[in-house]
Amino acid sequence: xxxxxxxxxxxxxxxxxxxxxxxxxxxxxxxxxxxxxxxxxxxxxxxxxxxxxxxxxxxxxxxxxxxxxxxxxxxxxxxxxxxxxxxxxxxxxxxxxxxxxxxxxxxxxxxxxxxxxxxxxxxxxxxxxxxxxxxxxxxxxxxxxxxxxxxxxxxxxxxxxxxxxxxxxxxxxxxxxxxxxxxxxxxxxxxxxxxxxxxxxxxxxxxxxxxxxxxxxxxxxxxxxxxxxxxxxxxxxxxxxxxxxxxxxxxxxxxxxxxxxxxxxxxxxxxxxxxxxxxxxxxxxxxxxxxxxxxxxxxxxxxxxxxxxxxxxxxxxxxxxxxxxxxxxxxxxxxxxxxxxxxxxxxxxxxxxxxxxxxxxxxxxxxxxxxxxxxxxxxxxxxxxxxxxxxxxxxxxxxxxxxxxxxx
Numbered sequence: 001x002x003x004x005x006x007x008x009x010x011x012x013x014x015x016x017x018x019x020x021x022x023x024x025x026x027x028x029x030x031x032x033x034x035x036x037x038x039x040x041x042x043x044x045x046x047x048x049x050x051x052x053x054x055x056x057x058x059x060x061x062x063x064x065x066x067x068x069x070x071x072x073x074x075x076x077x078x079x080x081x082x083x084x085x086x087x088x089x090x091x092x093x094x095x096x097x098x099x100x101x102x103x104x105x106x107x108x109x110x111x112x113x114x115x116x117x118x119x120x121x122x123x124x125x126x127x128x129x130x131x132x133x134x135x136x137x138x139x140x141x142x143x144x145x146x147x148x149x150x151x152x153x154x155x156x157x158x159x160x161x162x163x164x165x166x167x168x169x170x171x172x173x174x175x176x177x178x179x180x181x182x183x184x185x186x187x188x189x190x191x192x193x194x195x196x197x198x199x200x201x202x203x204x205x206x207x208x209x210x211x212x213x214x215x216x217x218x219x220x221x222x223x224x225x226x227x228x229x230x231x232x233x234x235x236x237x238x239x240x241x242x243x244x245x246x247x248x249x250x251x252x253x254x255x256x257x258x259x260x261x262x263x264x265x266x267x268x269x270x271x272x273x274x275x276x277x278x279x280x281x282x283x284x285x286x287x288x289x290x291x292x293x294x295x296x297x298x299x300x301x302x303x304x305x306x307x308x309x310x311x312x313x314x315x316x317x318x319x320x321x322x323x324x325x326x327x328x329x330x331x332x333x334x335x336x337x338x339x340x341x342x343x344x345x346x347x348x349x350x351x352x353x354x355x356x357x358x359x360x361x362x363x364x365x366x367x368x369x370x371x372x373x374x375x376x377x378x379x380x381x382x383x384x385x386x387x388x389x390x391x392x393x394x395x396x397x398x399x400x401x402x403x404x405x406x407x408x
Contacts, residue, residue, distance in 0.1 A: 001057075001300065002325050003050060003254075004307025004354030006366045006385055010315065018356070019367070019384035022319045024326035026334055027348055027369070031383035034346075034371030037393025038385075039401050041352055041366060048363040049154065050307070051228065053351035054260050058300075059399035060235060067230030068148065072259030073140050074232075076268065079132050081232045084181035086146030086189070088229030089256075090131065090139045092116060093155050094219045095201070100163050103155035103311060104137040106219030107277070112209055113137065116221060123203050124196055134255045136276060141226050143192065145183035149174035150190050152227035156311050157360045168193045168226065182231070193226050200224040237265025238298065242406045248298035251288050253280060257302045266300065267292075276304040278321045282328035289329075290336040293344065303329065310354030318356055345372040345408040347401075348383065365395055372408055 007017045014021075041053040043062050051069040056062060070087030074080075081087050092105040092113060105113070114133050121131045132140040153166040170186030178185055184192070201223045204210055210220035239245045250261025253274035261268055269288050273281030285301055292299045303325050309318035330348065337344050349368035352361050367388030369380075378392035393404070 001054070001302040002306045002322065002348070002350050003302060003304045004310045004352060004361065005322060005325075005350035006353035006364070007310065007318070008353070008355040008357065010357060012315070017385055018315065018318050018322060020382075020386065022322035022326075024322055024383065026326045026330045027383040028381075030330075030334075030346065030348060030371045031369045031380050031387065033377050034369045034375055035378045035393060036367065036369045036380040036383070036388040036391030038365040038389050038391070038395045039349060039368050040395060040397045042363040043398065047154070048352050048361040049228065050254075050351050050361075051256055051260070054257060054302075056398070057349070057351060057401060058238065058260070058264060059241070059402035061398075065233050065235045067233040069228035069230075069256050070140060071230050071233050072263065073134060073138070073255040074132070074142070074259065075262040076255040076258035077132055077134060077140060079140065079142070081142070082144075083232065084145055084183075086143045086148050086182060086229050086231060088141045088143065088146070088152075088193075088226045090141040091155050091225045091227070092137045092139065092204075092221045093223050093225045094221060095163055095223045096219075098162050098164070099160055100155050100158050100166070100225075102159070102219060103225075104308070105221030106213065108137045108221045110135045113139065113221070116204065116207065116209060119207060120200060120203065120224065124199060129192075129196065135253065137221070138255055138276075140255075141193075141196075141224070143184070143189065143229075145181075146192075146229065147174065147177075147179050147182045147184045147186050147189040148230045149177070149179060149186045150193070150229065152193075152229070154227045155225045159311075159313075159359050163223075167197065196226070197224055233263060235263040237263075239265050242402075244406050245298045247296040248300070249289075249292040249296050250300045250302070251285050251292070252300075252302035252304070254302065254304050257300075261300060266298070267296070277308055278305040278317055278324065280305055282324050283332065286329045286332040289333050293336075293340065301329070301333075306350070307354045310356050311359050313356050313359045315356045343372055343374075345370065345405065347405050365389075368393075368401065370405060370408060375408075
C-alpha cells in the first residue's frame, strides 16, 4: 500500500503522472505479468481520508463501521476507549500569519512531540480531557462525554488557508442534542475543542522547543488541531469473514493503519526506524513482511512516504519515494517469494491520490495490480493510473477488490 501514491498529470513531467515517470521496475513487471484495474476506495458521502479508504479496501461497509480516525488510532496506541468517551485525532501543526502552514508541525519528531504532549496534558488535561501520545505529529485527544456530531477540517486539506474559519462547529441539528452516554451537546463539544486549540497556541508559543525552533529560523509546532472523532467501532475480523485468513499481520508506521489492523484482527508489527516519511526503514518493513509470510496467511504492508510527499507538494520527493517503495521494499519481498514453496498472491495499490499540485487527498479511483505465479496476464504493460484503467478488472467498488483478491 503506497499511501497517496496516485496523482494527476503534471506539466513539468510532460503531462504525465509521477507513477508514469518514476523508476519502478518491480511494479511495472507485476503489472505486465499480472491483472490490473481501478478501484474506487471512497464510498459516496465519505471524506477521502486514509481511514475511509483503507477500511474500504479491506471490504468493510463504512455505513456500518465508520467512526473516524480517533478510535482507530486509540486501538493502535493501546488506549482502551470507553463507551462514554470520544477519541479524536490530534495533530500538532504549524500556524503563521493566521494561516495553516503545515499539518505536520514542521516534520515534528516523536521524541520532541512526546515532550509537547506531556506539557499540554499538564496544563490542559483534566478529568474530561486527556492527550495521548502517538508518533511524530499524530496524536490522540480523548474527551469524556464528547459528542461526535461535530464538523472538523483536516489540516492537510487546508494548506495556506486561514485557520479561524476552519475551527470546529456542531453538526446542524446537534447544537443542543446529546448522544446516549455522550453527555456533551454538539455545540459544547465544539466549544471545548476550540478552547483547547486557542489555549494550546498560547502554551506552545512559550515552550522552549518552539522558542529554539524560531531562533533557528525553523517552523515551530505551535498549535493542536483536532479532527475526525468518533466512538469505539464494532468491526468483524478479517478471519471471521474470509476462511483464507487464519492469521494476519499489519506493518505500518502510522497509528491509523495499525488501528484498522487491530480491529480487523491483525497482529501489529512495529519496525524499528519506520518513520512514516521518505526516510523510513523500507528494508526493515520488507524483512518483517518476509518473516510474517512464514507463519501468516495475510500481510498488509503500508508505506506513508508517498502521501507525505504529496502533502508537501514535493514532486522530486514523491518520485524518489515511489522508487524507494519499489526497489527497497517490493523487490526484496518479491525475491523472497520466488523461494517460497507456497503460492502467494500479491496486490499493489494506493489508498487514494494525493496530487502534489493540490497537496490534499482527492476522491478518485486508484490503480491496482494482482499477481501470482501462473496468473493469466491482461494487456497492461506498466503500473500507472492510465495503463491500469485499461486492465481486465475495469472499475471495482466497495468489497469487490478484497473479495476478488481472496478468490485468487
